Amino acid sequence: MTDQNDNISLVSLRDQIDEIDQQIGDLISARAQCAIKVAEVKKRESGGQPINFYRPEREAQVLRKAMERNQGPLSDEEFARLFREIMSACLALENPIKVAYLGPEGTYTQQAALKHFGHSAVAVALSAIDEVFREVESGAAQYGVVPVENSSEGVVSHTLDNFVNSNVKICGEVVLRIHHHLLVSDVTKTDSISRIYSHSQSLGQCRKWLDSHFPKAERVAVSSNAEAARRVKGEWNSAAIAGQMAAELYGLTSYAQNIEDQPDNSTRFLIIGTEGVGPSNADKTSIVVSTRNEPGALYHLLEPFHQHNIDLTRVETRPSASGTWNYVFFIDFKGHADDEQVKSALAEVSANASDIKILGSYPIGVL
Template sequence: MAKETLDSLRKAIDELDQDIMSLISQRAKCAQKVARIKQAACGDSGEKAVFYRPEREAQVLRKIMARNQGPLNDEEMARLFREIMSACLALEEPVRVAFLGPEGTFTQQATIKHFGHSAVCVPMVAIDEVFREVSAGAVNYGVVPVENSTEGVINHTLDSFMDSSLKICGEVVLRIHHHLMVSENTQKAHISRIYSHGQSLAQCRKWLDAHWPTAERVAVSSNAEAAKRIRGEWNSAAIAGDMAAELYGLDRIAEKIEDQPDNSTRFLIIGHDCVPRSGSDNDRAADKTSIVVSMRNQPGALQAILEPFHVHDIDLTRVETRPSRSGVWNYVFFIDFEGHQDDPVVTKVLERLSDRVNDIKVLGSYPKGVL
């Protein structure tokens, strides 16, 4: 009886798999039709067709999560559809994305989380090179880290926006799990050196103090570089993530060693185009806007900047201060807040700010990270 039940369930699964494949194929054919319509619409004007629409993908993923009835959780269901959408988009035109490399970094993991495995990922050695590749049109988009919940903002990313005309098109928040790993050549009893990126070493400081207090901690350019180095050394280990372990064939001897269990890093998607609203008039929180304002250091400067947001009840998600390059004692404020620049209330706030500051620059309005 049990065998008959198992066989019938397997048959049902096979039939469902066939139905799923058929529906995915139908979706892919629709994507191809969309591509032809877009190309035909741009044919006469000579403009390049835009296939990837961040606001549209955010809307689709939100609907998937809202309609999900389980037993898979909302995020897992959305990840499945993320990959289907990525594969369908590749039929229209593969998206080329530059990221802070090398391969195996958390930035590559964030890139795949946002664009799916069908995107063409191009590693760059520095944040400013990611900006240059996107600016030159060599890739469609770039992915750069901007802040970590434990160690704070990445100033190099903020500074890169000062001289760039690129727009923020999206964001990705990635839970960061660090593992201590070794290669097949490592003599575990004689580990005397641990490689990792400087921020990763800082994020695992307490764990290292407790478990490897005498090991030398060597900061390198990336966690992937750390993973690569230990393959040729018998007395070293590396702190890196899952992708680096898989890419370089390393063994994890301790997992999730970060000091803060909710450790996460936020990444920004940069591109050329402004992104339309992804939320409705009643859903301001669906989108975020990032701006940079410059102002002379004087009493009440910060209050003058923040007051319009308070008056119009707009939620600020981040405020960061950096010295301005334009002169001594001038400062710039990087501000993230809920809402899209096309929202009437946000427009009012930006107008009031313009009257109070030396300069204001909208870095972009974009969908809030869904996954």
């Protein structure tokens, strides 16, 4: 039985929480008012030119500072997520951001878009990676979100290939931990599952689990995990591999959770736009390079990065459209294109390459 002292303590704590909530509310309102004033100043100083209200480097700096100030008990990432949503809502007061992503609704790409831009962004689902690139290039959306690589299944080739002939720039990145669930509907007979739908990459990421638990079930690759969830809704003998967002969207339940073979399974997504991004003091640069077909070409391409002490984070090879057995190299490295050592390295790379294209410099993913 709870004694009087416990009751007094609980009431006191609740009063303290109410007081803190009032302070938080007042401060959020003050921040929103400040955001409106920022928009007014930008409009006044723009001279009638288009205004870029969203600055990726500035947001990355704010989120990093928030994490540095965190004193717990919330994790740094949870603390930053709260700031992310406040910033998203305040930015919407200035100018709502329209973001195109690889759909349909309920995909991990939508989850990545909301993680990066917050829930106040206007997110638009498109059916193909090519369409996301075109939507951004045409100006119909300010930004796009596309998958580029998975820690288990490797690179998303279609995304890389689109960069070769596109003028969009990489403006940011977001890494999403991928947790796959086996989803069923209210009419599914779980002892009679003979067909499992999912995207081909997800089927690959859950291969061992499927071999162990459903070795005889047909594995059907579809365009997205959300499409897999949609198909299961009315079928009694099927299940889908998808995430929690798809489960909620299509009213499915988890028959088994976290069935991915690798516990640290993650997918990296790129944010694409049309504007360059300034330095944030913790940046990454992506380039695509064509080399001459000659001995030592790759060595001469990579040597300047070593000489200038630049950390390469990824090197990917893709066939070139210019001819058989010719290749282009997609290279990610730490640093911003405006950094002096990066400028020097890229100048030397250019001297040994037949073509080089800077896809973008952008903040290293914070969330």
